[in-house]
Amino acid sequence: MNKRLLNSRFYQILTLVIVLVLILCIRLFVLTVIQHDSWNASADSQNTKEITTEAPRGKILDRYGREIATNRQIFTVTFNVSGLSTEEINTTSYNLVNILEANGDEYVDNFPIVIEAGEYRYSYDDEKAQWLAKQSFSQDMTAEQAFNALRNQYEIDPHVDRYEAAEELQTTYGVYPPINIRSMTYTYDSEKEEFLEKYELDTDLSAQEAFAQLRDKYKISDDLSDDEARKIFRIRDEIKTLGYNKYLSSTIAKDVSNDTVVYVEEMSSEMKGVEIGSETVRYYPNGNTLSHVIGYMGSISDYQYEEYVTEKGYNAKDLIGKDGIEASMESYLKGVDGVKSVRVNSSGDYISTISETDPVAGKNVYLTVDLELQKTAESALAQAIQAVQTGSTFRGEYGSTRMSKFANCGSGAAVAIDVETGDVLAMASYPDYDPNIFAEGITTEDWASVQSTNPRDLLAPTPLYNVATKASVQPGSTFKPVTAVAALQCGLDPSKSIRDTGHVTVGDRTWGCSAWNSYRGTHGWQDMATGIQNSCNYYFYCIATGKDWGTGASLGYDEEISIEKIMEVAQEFGLGQETGIELDETTTPLASAERKMEGTKDSLWSYLYSTAVNYWPTSVTEDEEALRKDIDTIVSWTEENPSRGEIINRIKEQTSVEEDKVETVTDICKYSYFNQAQWTVGDEFNISIGQGDNAYTPLQMANYVATLGNYGVRNQVSIVKGIEGIGETEKDAPYTIDVEKEDMEKVIEGMRRVVKNGTLSGIFAGFPVEVAGKTGTAEKDGYINPTDEVAYVKSHLSSIVSGVSWSDVEAAMKQLMKDDPERYPTENDAVDDALIEASGNKVTQSQIDKYKETYDEFAWVVTMAPADDPKIAVVVMLVQGGISYNAGPVAREIIGKYLDLEGQYEEADFTTKMQ
Template structure:
């Protein structure tokens, strides 16, 4: 029977399963009963986690391999969210913050509610916005649109805010006036207001009107349940850490960075107290550093956190960056972010319950970013920066600037230029377009941004007088962002165009001091000095040498005013516009910096002038015209209807009807008689008559004044084209890119855009000779009489009209009310009247506007010019441009000084840069051969 059962396959299968089940049961019993305690301990004390290993950012070096930006190891404090239970997190957070503060370490504090010294709660969003409004004199302004309208009015900017493209254009221009305007042109909300709403939403709080104290208490009680045992100050410290952990969301095993680059004292203390700090660990991470400090800051750019909406979309959502990553915000750091950002590694490790490392299971090493080699020479860069800083100080104090290559008193007939506080120097290789140096003053230390700049450091980089567009701005890249008139440095282009059209460079024009056009006199600078002197008969070389306005007025108009007849060759403004375009003065140079974006400059034209006049008229009419301006017999028009009328008025610009005709047309629109008369005068005489191109425009055009607007980098490229035989190169700052193993993955070769079209390239020699005379016997001779290198240069003065706005305009107006014939009490009352009469006017929130209007209404004899009479005048911009050596040019240079007064003041900076480049500053250390080789080239 038994044998039969054994033969039964079903019985046999059952026996097998029974044995297997018994074995499994026995094994489970062994695990649970015999070895259970041991395995339970191992499970509790061993945790596998994956740690991100950030890649070192790629290095940036100069053309000779000298380090400009690298990485250094730093200690980072992290918390593993999954390893801290709610009962412990409060004590851990508080202990960490206390350690950081005791050792003076900065830590991530993004919790937006603070307590002041009086125990009151404030939103940091509100504080930041209020601080900005106060700094730019916009206290009381409620919306971003109002802020834009006021700033545009204040700085005379044009643009259309009614559509996104127009608003973005205005935004770009305002960002050149300020480092930032915290307004979204898509929603017209202040950025801080939008961030505040997002923060409320992140905690599912829909009541956006909660006070800071109410929001703080709600988080403390309902979200974080922080016991009453902790004080408000301690609770906030806890919430700093918990806010950071919250942002990590469901990524439980990703470490949360709490503090960067902490001190060794903090590391030691955390290690000593590790048992009281579960989940906390110290990691070594690379951090950006700039060994040369401030040098080349505006080339290198700066780093910052991923914060803007477009940055989050690009870097986090599309490129899979970690939210805590630091990215390039501008300059080279931004432009080449894709190359500089390495590939992060990872490490799977086993740690015990207290976060101590037990074993490394797997490690993928990070791949460092690529190395950028720039075309700049850091020694030349530092010499440009040093020279600019020292010359500016000498100009401000009227002192002597002295080096081995010259001694110059930096004070002329205009006296001390104490507002000469900003400037720029650009140097390029004329044979390749390589950027050799780009220096702006003032500058900043990019190390401040390496791990996220502090609030105090950020504030220190803002101008003391935000209302003054020429106030020193350390973050402003003047070389790329500031476009102004070139002054007399433009005269070589006028002269070149004239001799290209057939004028003999030796054709002489008699300088008679001034030319009378209508009711205006256009004088030569020597005549204008009040001495009644003239320069006599001069040809092209002498006219460039002495910067003879009279000569270039004649070229510009095609008329020889010295003898009262037309020049031998026909010349007009269109000829000079054409040559300006050939020399690239209406285009960007191509430099690889897109934030801030290089300005394209602007060559004046009839069309551009007409467009500007139209924009000015439109903006002024929209500000002035109101329904009350219409006759009582007609229905009061809506704002849309008034805007339609304004569009119709603008369309009359080309027609330029007579004043009487304009009056009748306005009457047909329904304007009252007095308003039609006032507006007719305004439209005809202030705008339509200015929209056409006049002889006066040509006069100003021919000497580089008027509507010209070029940047220092454009002017340097213009000089390079003069020096290299007419070749226009793309200006470049990238030499090559190598991977971390030293392999070249990209080599940037010189990019010749074109050789500009000319009838005879030898004509370049004629204007260049005139520039050489400038430095030997002309307007800049005193700066080069000891200099061993022959150079070619040109001084230039760009007019800057207007008054410097005071830091506090309201205080200024109050101080001088007696002179304006009004009392402060009457002005305050009239301000309230203005508010009541026009509550929809966005400018009623601008105290400066209100006070000025109130004074003018109380004393109708007072005009805007009278209100500004006690303010300091702006001084003129100073240019010095040229190339060196004269006989075999290698480098082109432009120097621009804000409110420098005289173009000659840029010459010492030019001279010192040339000396450095030519090796004249080298000591006897075996490098004389290099100096001699350059001198004999």
């Protein structure tokens, strides 16, 4: 029985083994025979890697083919550690850096542990501290607090979310805070954490502890000091960044000397893995010239990763166009990278080359600008601004002019457009920068050099900011030809004379002409030509309303004129609209009753929110939701504009405003906001002369003047002439304004008189051709914030208020920052309210601002030439230029150079249209 059972079990086991072996054989047959090709391909794919060779970037050239952006061939030193031991890598790295240093060549230093005088620090911490200090932020400020402080500083609408706010900071103000918007953490902190994780180190290690562990990990000789060991880690960090891709070479140094090239090639047997290579880098042969048009290169950011790396196949380390033509034409300028397929082993070491394709260069982009004319525009603009700052003489090729002094004039723009085509011939913005500093990745120091000189002053010079396309400001009297055309369309007789009485009084408000405001004079009888020549506000008040305000008589229009009509014509001229240029540009909505109402609501909301501590109890100011609800409630009454008594009752019943502050809040809302929100005849007056809610960029103004010179035919603006191999830029069909050519000539006649006998007569005296033009100035409300508000208050404290000590203010300031870090992230943000609080609310903001400078006026000049058959339109705007006359010499130099250059060169020819 037992024997029989034993035999039975034996055969069962044997059968099972046979079945398993049979299954294994069948599976082996499937894998090695039937699925051989599939598995072989899979194995090849795992052992095959691709190495890309970056394609040369396409050139950027002017309309005549002169190089603006090109590529420069340089020698590089690369290090491939495939097959090398740890000791060999260390020895070769140390020898290599010594050679580079001996020959004066710079080499990579992305290793973030800094050693100075025996002190060990993370460079990330240094950079964060420097950034916070530059913003006047406290060193313990969180990323979210810093971001909110920037929102307040740049007056970003508090209603928009953080992503929209970040976009506005970047696109409008050129501010790129080192903050991850999604997680609200400093990028410096995340980069430090990534560095430590890359080396499998604890993320809480100090810099000295991390360095010591790395020495042990990579067996750095004890004979070397930490400073010497760090040189090795500068190389090793580049190698580590490659991860398991040992078949790739790390670039250790770029643009090395011939001495280094010769040495490495001669000592190749002793320096295993080190090779001399060559590559192209972006090069701008004209330095700062056209910097705002060209733009600059930069690394692919986190938010761009998906678009460029995932979708378009870029290498994560590629540099891309970040601004200007480099950005807008990226898809054409970027070439097709070469690819070398190599076989590697399981450790990632190189074995052999399978195939290789050569890179294909990007396409060349031709601009509409004339490089010589551009240099004239930039030189003239820079000299004019510098002369205005000092009140010295502008000395140009076509004349000299003594400038009136306005020391705060620090920026401006000049734009020249071909009247018949809309092509940009020159576009200058000051201050500018050298895009070469971005060509291989910008340093922290260079990045700081192109930021605002005073982040607390929105008009402070900022090298990266393109004033020509982004500064949307009031145009002043240069807008008056728009009002003239609107009146002509409504039936104004341009020869009809109106007697200037000097001013118009409506209610308790007076609107005066410049002659009246200056010396109680008048311009006498004015028709359209003399009204434009003398820039007579009174004349334009009348034609903008269809009424002679002196006699009360109608001007007899066929169609009623209104602000809506004037804005309709402004829109036809391209004002407040995108021009079509291939660059980022700012557009401000045209003036309207709705825009004024919404603007007033936003201003009231911001005022109440920023001064809430003065009117609400602490229990509300510390409750964000409750405070916002109260402010929303008050702002919602703006359109209704209740009586003073009604507002008092509503504030008491519907909000938590402190009882003794109810009447103060009521009067502020009623008289400073509610009453001002309604559209009045005063708004019509202001709009008609280019003040009020008018706001346009120099580029839009140039397009408008070109349209005037083209007798009402508006072209799409372009700065790209075409792309080599693709063709010429194809534009939208021109738009024609419904106005008779004869009427347009009447407007231009007035502008001719401005140059002959008006404000530009001194500038263009003796000029070889007749020029038509118009001047204008526009005010900027408010005070210039000093770089350091704390220092300002401290130095003027005794003049602002008596009986309050600085220690009182300092104590209140620290308490405000402690109680409400969101609203008071910096001492500069807190000091004014601290002074108000320390004074027992006796001090007002106006008293604090009393010793600050006010803004000088924007200076505008718009011109076209020759006046009888305009070919070029030139617009110049100086920020805080003071008087329009100061902008005139720049326009004169550009027009003069244009006339001298006309017909000298043959333009690039494109036979096909852009696809």
